[in-house]
Each structure stands twice: as structure tokens, then as C-alpha cells.
Amino acid sequence: xxxxxxxxxxxxxxxxxxxxxxxxxxxxxxxxxxxxxxxxxxxxxxxxxxxxxxxxxxxxxxxxxxxxxxxxxxxxxxxxxxxxxxxxxxxxxxxxxxxxxxxxxxxxxxxxxxxxxxxxxxxxxxxxxxxxxxxxxxxxxxxxxxxxxxxxxxxxxxxxxxxxxxxxxxxxxxxxxxxxxxxxxxxxxxxxxxxxxxxxxxxxxxxxxxxxxxxxxxxxxxxxxxxxxxxxxxxxxxxxxxxxxxxxxxxxxxxxxxxxxxxxxxxxxxxxxxxxxxxxxxxxxxxxxxxxxxxx
Amino acid sequence: xxxxxxxxxxxxxxxxxxxxxxxxxxxxxxxxxxxxxxxxxxxxxxxxxxxxxxxxxxxxxxxxxxxxxxxxxxxxxxxxxxxxxxxxxxxxxxxxxxxxxxxxxxxxxxxxxxxxxxxxxxxxxxxxxxxxxxxxxxxxxxxxxxxxxxxxxxxxxxxxxxxxxxxxxxxxxxxxxxxxxxxxxxxxxx
Numbered sequence: 001x002x003x004x005x006x007x008x009x010x011x012x013x014x015x016x017x018x019x020x021x022x023x024x025x026x027x028x029x030x031x032x033x034x035x036x037x038x039x040x041x042x043x044x045x046x047x048x049x050x051x052x053x054x055x056x057x058x059x060x061x062x063x064x065x066x067x068x069x070x071x072x073x074x075x076x077x078x079x080x081x082x083x084x085x086x087x088x089x090x091x092x093x094x095x096x097x098x099x100x101x102x103x104x105x106x107x108x109x110x111x112x113x114x115x116x117x118x119x120x121x122x123x124x125x126x127x128x129x130x131x132x133x134x135x136x137x138x139x140x141x142x143x144x145x146x147x148x149x150x151x152x153x154x155x156x157x158x159x160x161x162x163x164x165x166x167x168x169x170x171x172x173x174x175x176x177x178x179x180x181x182x183x184x185x186x187x188x189x190x191x192x193x194x195x196x197x198x199x200x201x202x203x204x205x206x207x208x209x210x211x212x213x214x215x216x217x218x219x220x221x222x223x224x225x226x227x228x229x230x231x232x233x234x235x236x237x238x239x240x241x242x243x244x245x246x247x248x249x250x251x252x253x254x255x256x257x258x259x260x261x262x263x264x265x266x267x268x269x270x271x272x273x274x275x276x277x278x279x280x281x282x283x284x285x286x287x288x289x290x291x292x293x294x295x296x
Numbered sequence: 297x298x299x300x301x302x303x304x305x306x307x308x309x310x311x312x313x314x315x316x317x318x319x320x321x322x323x324x325x326x327x328x329x330x331x332x333x334x335x336x337x338x339x340x341x342x343x344x345x346x347x348x349x350x351x352x353x354x355x356x357x358x359x360x361x362x363x364x365x366x367x368x369x370x371x372x373x374x375x376x377x378x379x380x381x382x383x384x385x386x387x388x389x390x391x392x393x394x395x396x397x398x399x400x401x402x403x404x405x406x407x408x409x410x411x412x413x414x415x416x417x418x419x420x421x422x423x424x425x426x427x428x429x430x431x432x433x434x435x436x437x438x439x440x441x442x443x444x445x446x447x448x449x450x451x452x453x454x455x456x457x458x459x460x461x462x463x464x465x466x467x468x469x470x471x472x473x474x475x476x477x478x479x480x481x482x483x484x485x486x
Contacts, residue, residue, distance in 0.1 A: 004413045010470070017469070077404065
């Protein structure tokens with residue numbers, strides 16, 4: 001009897017567990033993907049444009065051209081992720097058909113649906129979603145996300161929003177786990193989270209999926225900071241290939257993420273990296289340009 | 297109490313530490329040679345084999361690991377199995393294996409993530425157990441001193457050579473302790 005099952009919770013969440021302690025890098029072509037792989041990235045995110053360029057270009061940002069995704073898939077042996085617009089069921093099916101290893105239902109792209117997210121439990125391919133707080137994270141897990149990440153503010157090179165979101169999730173986890181069982185329904189209601197998942201978090205004393213940091217990581221110190229705040233790993237978008245020396249930056253961020261408590265090593269890694277990507281002040285961004293406010 | 301080290305560079309480290317504790321051993325995260333020497337057995341976890349391999353070499357852990365493996369039990373799961381191998385097919389840009397066990401392995405041997413699966417696996421001496429395969433490798437060739445313990449889809453996915461044990465799947469992602477008990481039974485009483 002064949003008992004083989006694909007797309008199970010263990011298979012989908014397990015894939016993200018194998019990425020822990022690692023760095024996932026945004027790339028726009030095969031050449032960048034190879035640089036990322038040889039620097040020690042645990043996966044790459046294949047995109048048409050990195051977030052800071054999406055920001056600069058304006059207009060509607062969509063799923064990348066499948067040719068770019070296939071080019072990246074051929075170039076490396078590490079997992080390849082790709083982004084679908086929030087609620088864009090068709091883009092998600094197309095990415096699954098291409099054979100990508102993970103889909104990011106991402107606020108970096110222009111949302112296709114301003115009310116509903118993708119029902120991610122219906123797919124064999126696993127999904128990662130962004131969240132700013134525990135309620136948002138548990139709603140995404142409820143829809144079938146197998147991995148979470150902070151939203152941060154993508155393409156800004158400014159870490160402040162990722163810090164805010166990671167702090168919020170960690171602090172709400174502490175609050176939830178300290179509650180008695182008879183308080184959980186009211187707490188679930190107050191944060192807008194599915195009750196069953198609130199109970200599961202209390203039982204586990206932790207989220208049932210891994211939670212990475214994303215959105216604004218520009219230096220090795222930024223990556224180390226997010227790990228210190230409890231991230232399981234980091235996504236770096238524009239930070240690497242918008243810096244003066246991408247190879248050096250990529251390696252330094254990988255080592256800083258893995259050795260985030262080894263301060264003398266962090267000091268060495270931070271030396272002479274050249275100019276990091278140019279950063280943006282969040283307060284200077286009008287609300288309409290804040291990607292983190294996309295998602296419901 | 298036996299001290300089971302888990303190579304803590306990248307990947308499913310906390311899951312293995314928890315499993316070691318569940319079979320009554322003291323779990324020890326290992327990031328340097330000194331800590332490694334204080335362990336009675338070592339687990340090389342799943343993760344990205346290329347990443348873990350690079351870190352082993354940059355941290356100067358390759359020789360201490362080889363030295364450890366000839367004296368004490370080592371369990372390699374998924375990426376850990378790749379690192380234990382003598383050679384990896386389609387090598388070059390990929391991981392540099394440690395050559396602890398006389399096997400060659402094929403990375404991502406069952407396809408990409410959408411082909412990842414779980415199944416009830418029949419293991420020699422352990423019976424049927426749940427096994428989770430994630431972008432898993434398989435054992436392509438094995439020397440005469442290697443004993444193959446399980447097959448899936450006609451491919452060898454678990455093997456032992458003396459006190460070395462490797463699995464293409466992830467025993468740390470299930471509640472089944474059989475693989476762990478089998479592994480820790482290889483530890484010599486002090």
C-alpha cells in the first residue's frame with residue numbers, strides 16, 4: 001500500500017524549519033542567485049525587481065515573469081521562493097505549477113484583493129506571509145501559511161518597522177502564554193485570531209511555525225539585531241544587491257545571522273563593507289506608500 | 297547521563313535538542329571543537345547542506361568532526377546525511393562532504409519541495425515508522441561495510457556503518473522516538 005502523502009503540515013512547515021538560522025536573499029537573475037548561493041544563503045527569492053526598485057518605479061507590482069523564476073531555478077540548488085500578490089489565486093497556482101519551493105504572499109506587490117488572502121491550505125507548495133502582530137500572524141496560519149515573517153517596511157533599508165513588528169509578536173506571545181485557559185477565547189477575540197490557534201500557541205509556548213525577520217534589513221548588524229529579538233532567520237531584500245559590494249555584504253550578513261551573539265566576530269564582519277543601500281525615513285513615507293499596511 | 301551534541305550552525309537544531317532530551321540524554325548545542333569533545337554522540341541536523349558545509353569549513357570544524365566520528369556515534373539527517381557521505385553527485389558548487397561514511401548521495405533526489413512527502417517507512421529492526429522527506433537526498437551507492445536499513449520508492453534512505461547512522465528523512469519532525477533510541481543505543485557505556 002502506498003502511504004505517501006505530499007503537501008502535509010509536517011512537510012510544509014518542516015521545509016521552513018530547515019531554513020532556521022539562515023538568510024533568504026532577493027535576486028533578480030541567475031548571476032545574483034549564484035552570488036547568493038555561494039555566500040551561503042539558505043534560499044533565494046526570485047523577483048523582477050527588488051523592493052526599493054518597486055518603490056521607485058511605482059505603478060502596479062505583479063508576480064515576476066516565469067522566465068526569470070525558471071532562470072533562477074536552473075542556476076542554483078538551494079530552494080527558490082517567489083512572490084504572489086495578496087489574494088491572487090491565479091498567480092499562486094502559476095507559481096506552484098512552475099515548481100517553486102515556497103510562495104511569499106507578499107505586500108511588496110500590489111494587492112489583488114483588499115478583503116481576502118489566499119486559502120493557502122489548499123496548495124501543495126508552502127506559503128510564507130508577513131505579519132505586524134500576533135493576531136495577523138495567526139490569521140495567516142489559519143489560512144494555511146507554513147512560515148511567518150515580519151512585514152517591516154520593505155525597500156527602505158530602515159530596520160525600525162521590522163523591530164516594531166518582531167517586538168510586538170514576541171510581547172503578545174508572552175502575554176498569551178501567561179493567560180489562564182479560561183481567558184483564551186476573549187484574548188482570541190481581542191487580537192482577531194482563530195481560537196484553536198491561540199490554544200495551540202499556549203500549549204506549545206511558541207508559534208507553531210517559524211518566524212523570520214524581513215523588511216528593512218541593510219547591514220550585518222541589522223540581521224544580528226533581529227536574531228537577538230527572537231527571529232528564526234532573516235530575509236534580505238534590497239540590502240544586498242543595492243549595496244556597493246554585494247558579495248561581501250551577502251557573506252557578512254550570512255555570518256552575522258548565524259553568529260549573532262559573537263560580538264567580536266560581528267565587529268570584524270562590519271568592517272569596510274562599503275556603502276550600504278541608501279535608507280528611507282519611515283515618517284517621510286505617506287501612508288499610501290507604506291507596504292506594511294497592505295494585508296488584512 | 298549521556299551527552300548528545302547537535303551541530304548548531306544552521307537548520308533544525310532545536311528540534312533535535314528536544315528529541316535528545318526526550319530519550320533521556322543531555323542535549324548539547326555544538327558550535328566549536330571543545331564542546332564537541334565533551335559529547336558522547338553527535339547529530340548533524342537537517343538544513344541547507346551547502347550552508348552548513350561552508351560554516352563547518354570556515355569554523356575549522358571539519359577535522360574535529362572526522363576525528364569525533366571514528367570514536368563516537370554520529371547521526372546525520374537529510375543535509376546531515378549529505379555531509380556524512382564520501383561524495384555527492386552533481387558536486388562542484390554544492391557542499392563539501394566530510395567523507396565519514398562510504399556512501400555517495402544524490403541531493404534533492406526526489407525532486408523539489410512540491411514533491412516532498414511523508415510516508416510510513418519500513419525500517420529493518422525497527423518496523424514501520426512515520427518519516428518526513430523534505431527535498432530529500434537518497435543513497436546512490438554504498439560500500440560493502442554499509443548496511444542499508446530502509447528503502448522508499450526503490451531508493452536507499454537509511455543506512456549504518458558501525459556507529460554512524462544516516463537518514464534521508466527527519467526523525468526530529470515526528471513524535472516517533474525509535475530512530476533516536478536506536479542511535480543512542482550505540483553510545484558505549486562510560
